[in-house]
Amino acid sequence: MAMAKVKQNVVIKGTKEGLVFHLDDTCSFEQLLEELREKIEKSHQQILTGPVISIVVKLGMRYVSASQEQQIREILKRRGNLVVKTIESDVMLKEEALRDKLASQMRVYTRTVRSGQVIRHEGDLLLLGDINSGALVMCTGNIFVLGSLRGTAHAGCEGNKQCIIAAHEMLPTQVRIAGIINPVPDGQESEEMARMGFAYIANGRLAIEKMNQLHKIRPELGRFVI
Known part of the structure; x- marks a missing residue:
């Protein structure tokens, strides 16, 4: 036996x-x-x-x-x-679960961020307003601005290099994704990218494209951006 x-x-x-x-x-x-x-x-x-x-x-x-x-x-x-x-351990702690939940949520702000103000959010942010010069918006996720971006925007502030920063009017003081900073374009390039543009990381550097290229470069964002 x-x-x-x-x-x-x-x-x-x-x-x-x-x-x-x-x-x-x-x-x-x-x-x-x-x-x-x-x-x-x-x-x-x-x-x-x-x-x-x-x-x-x-x-x-x-x-x-x-x-x-x-x-x-x-x-x-x-x-x-x-x-x-x-x-x-495969056990997810309550704090970790809450952090993941917050990171997956899109927050909607319906106001203008004025000079000297700072907004920080866990996850994606949709701003129905402007980011004025001298203002700072930081997110762990993407930043979408249905207005003018004239201040500083920092997406993926905890290191996510897949994030983007999109704005109806793209005239920032500075845009930053993860740890990469983009020098602000001037002259003709700035005028061309000013309306309906977005910033993203390509080949280790920040690039700015027109919004009609977003579905090609970040197709996974189609469920958020129309």
Whole structure:
């Protein structure tokens, strides 16, 4: 009669970068620590011996507190050659869920942003008004201005390089997407791009195009811009 296979709460797999520790997310935390200690100190000494090894710990759908995470790290540190790169959980915290929700929302402002005023928004912003010279609008997402952009607009302010800045009248003091700043064009180029233009990143630099090119350059925005 075949013996029942004992479930492992800690599974260790090798990768090109090092080792991945898959920790079961259904057993008790105490059981998890007990098996982790046993494998670190006894049964798996052979594969855990040698030069420095990078470790990724995957928790699955288990949430651990800061103190519990520290307990896992302390056990792994008992072998001096194990370096914990990350401890990853598939659980989304309430704060993370709220941040993602805010980032997916488009906020609508129906006012003019005057000189000296600053507006910051998580997600996309649709402004039904003007951004005057001396004003600053910052968003983690895209900025759409159904009016004149004469001040400073900063889209993707947390690093999203796929964002755009679009305006009915594009005469900004400065436009910035992620960490890239565009020098304000002057002369004929400025006049050509002034009406119904948008700024975006192309080949690592900011470019400005007429609005009728938006569907070609950022087709995914079709659901927001008509």
